[in-house]
Amino acid sequence: MLELLSDLKKGKRGAIAKAISIIENDEKEARKLVKKIFKQSGHSTIIGITGPAGAGKSSLINKTSIALKKLKLKPAVLAIDPTSHVTGGAILGDRVRMTESTDSGTYIRSIASRGATGAVSHSIRNSIRVLEYAGFNPIIIESVGAGQTEVEIANIADITVVVFNPNTGDSIQTIKAGLTEIGDIYLVNKSDLDGASQLYQAVLEFIGMTERNPIVLQTSTTKNRGIDEFAKKLKDLMNDMKKSKKEHDMERLEIELKDIILNNVRHKLDSVLESDKNYSKYLKKLQLRQIDPFEAADKISSSILK
Structure with a gap:
């Protein structure tokens, strides 16, 4: 462990990879490491980048990481893989699209979401800590725009970036549907494509003029347009948020603590239920439709919480 910590402090890639693997796969060792x-x-800025599949996030992050390095920052990327931990799924493609920034020193790692709410937060929070310890700042989290993960990312990130592109036919509907609340920056990516300026106007109309007044920008990775401006805005936001970061961290640690407690209680409860006579008794009654689920739950709960 001491050797691993020493190599981590030096930012050695092998050590970072090993530490994140421990976080993902070995709960006992992960606890010791954390x-x-x-x-x-707790000192790095976390940038969450989210948006529909096909919005061009990986290429965007590749170019943006290079621009951030030019601004004397040391970015790292955690890409959430919504598919399989075993196959690597979509992230293999992401890695290919991000090789340019990897070559320039950006650390990139994919993390499996394992399809469970809360699981994303658990491995990401501690992987972020590993990268902070290794000296990276900012840490970029990339996620596919898929409902619950978004909300979790917004809870973890200091700055949330929502990416759209003119190819996703339902972009306007998506904007109305729920990503309007979480973004600090909204990007219309692939701005060289047809329909980009209409989409940009729509985003300005729906989101840019709200009370929150987020930043709305256009970018194109193929034309290398708007990337430097986006990187500068991120750096400015990082500086602006230094004051509120401590408060943000306190809130996040409270959410994390509650998550861990609820998880502990859930595990404990599972083992209690397995051996509880009342549980099997009322489960039987429920299965025979002699009582309804609410009544069964109330009876079991009161017997456990005596």
């Missing part, structure tokens, strides 16, 4: 690095975490 205990060692926790006090030196």
Whole structure:
């Protein structure tokens, strides 16, 4: 462990990869690791980048990482893989699209979401701590625009970026549907394509003029347009948010603590239910439709919580 910590501090890639694998796959060792690095975490800015599949996020992050490095920052990327932890799924494609920034020193790692709410947060929070310990700032989290993950990313990120592109036919509907609340920056990517300026106007109309007044920009990775401006806006926001970061961190740690407690209670409860006579008794009655689910739950709960 001491050797791993020493190599992590030096930012050695093998050590970072090993530490994140421990976080993902070995709960006992992960606890030991987090205990060692926790006090030196919490100082990096977390940038969440989300949006529909096909919005061009990976290419955008590739170019933006290079632009951030030019601004004397040291970015790292955690890409959430919504498919399979075993196959690597879509992220293999992402890695290919991000090779340019990897070559320039950006650390990129995919993390499996394992399809569970809360699981994303658990492995990401601690992977972020590993990257902070290794000296990266900012840390970019990339996620596919898929409902619950979004909300979790917004809870973890200091700055949330929502990416749209003119190819997703339902972009306007998507904008109305729910991503309007979470973004600090909205990007219309692939702005060289037909329909980009109409989409940009629509985003300005629906979101840019709301009370929150987020930043709305156009980018194109193929034309290398708007990327430097986007990187500068991110750096400015990072500086602006230094004041509110401490408060943000306190809120996040409270959410994390509650998550862990609820998880512990859930595990404990599972083992209690397995051996509880009242549970099997009322489950039987429910299955025979002699009582309804609410009544069964109330009876079991009161017997457990005596």
